[in-house]
Amino acid sequence: MKNLLVLGAGTAGTMVVNKLRPRLADDEWKITVVDENEVHHYQPGYLFVPFGIYSRKDIVKSRRDFMPAGVDLVIGEIDAVDAEANTVKLLNGTTLDYDYLVIATGTSPRPDQTPGLETDHYGRTIHDFYTLEGAEQLAKTLETWDGGRMAINVIEMPIKCPVAPLEFTFLADWYFHERGIRDRVELVYVTPLPGAFTKPVASKHLGNLLDEKKVAVEPDYFLMEVDAEEQKLVSYDEREVPYDLLVTVPVNMGAEYIARSGLGDELNYVPIDKRTFLSKSYDNIFAIGDAGNLPTSKAGSVAHFAVEVFTENFLRHIEGLEMVEEFDGHANCFIESGFGKGMLIDFNYDTEPLPGKYPLPGVGPFSLLKETEMNHWGKMMFKWVYWNLLLKGKEMPLPHEMLMAGKITENA
């Protein structure tokens, strides 16, 4: 009997076991998944919580509801992987053996990594929306907030769902309009990148969106510390950004056990081959989803396209065959832009987001790099797709590789 051990029952880990269980004989392969708790969160939903659009019931379900028969879910915190001995130790003392290991423990916001961020002010004048608790706390604060200067600060890249901070900003603009206090709110988007939009074609199509929405941008901002008493951000080049309300997107890092096991880079991401997800150091360890160091977005859509490629490759790899499928870094994301509209981007390692139609060339129904109501409905429908199709590994009518058909290339 061979053991496949999957660490993490989030989006990627759940899809992996749903794809592999039917393809691996029950009498030859045991599949075990480890997670630290029983609840699966629909993470794309966090964005809507601060504005009262979604609540906890939209976001939380039992992990067991998405586990196929023949997969053991073990609840426990991971202490360390011993990659030489092919074992994983849990903090409760259990040791699990594996023949193949799939690391899918994602990435998490780490406010503790920034001086001055985790103080008594966290949850009052400083909030985040990358955890359910943080998003709920922010919802409470926003309900009674009567205006002032709101700073939205991405501290450091990479972060998961890299467009979410922009979406949050667009939704905040809409939300304060709805509440009739937009004229009393100043919005400032503070980013370590050279701008809110950095890709040439996207900048050309969407670059004026922040001006239209009256959002100020503070680019190339590398935060050194938060002065929570004085309510200001301080950067390494001594630029100060004052705020009344700070919405922070903390540094994101992979799980600490990855560092303890000597398997991670400087942010605890596992170095892997960007085409096959195989560890650069061990021939029986893969990392999939946000846990790896792929040079593409950390997002559920990437995990989805990646798992399709991974499944076929894994089945060949265990037979000693060469892995032939190659991941192209494909990602696509709806970008909620407020007032019942949304945008859509589709890209990969080599191709930046371009305008056009998706998924059917010339037809859509979704429009790329353009604000439409249909894109907004796509985003809202996605919650159903996630819970009912995606996690369970059901066939989706979308090819995993990015296609140029339907895209309009132009000289940027």
Place this chain on the structure above:
Amino acid sequence: MSVATIAGHEVQIDEEGFMTVYDEWDEEVGTALAGQIGIEMTEAHWKVIRFLRSDFAEQGQTATIRRVATVGGVPTKELFTLFPKKPAKKMAYVAGLPKPAGCV
């Protein structure tokens, strides 16, 4: 995309002047690029640029400020002294590597 002549070498550049072909770069080109943004290269600068070049060859992406600090061993504060105001962008420019970018 266009072609520029830098320190006597013909190199491909994007619309912002960032080089796009890894192998068209050498230290002479790096010195000239630095000069264009008002930086005079010292051994401390070269330590950063050499790290970025070798790291890119292994990783396929431009190292972040954090990576230069933790793996390359040059503290963040020093990077802001060597490449004032916009170290991430300036380091990439001088090293002939893609600038840091988001997904959109």
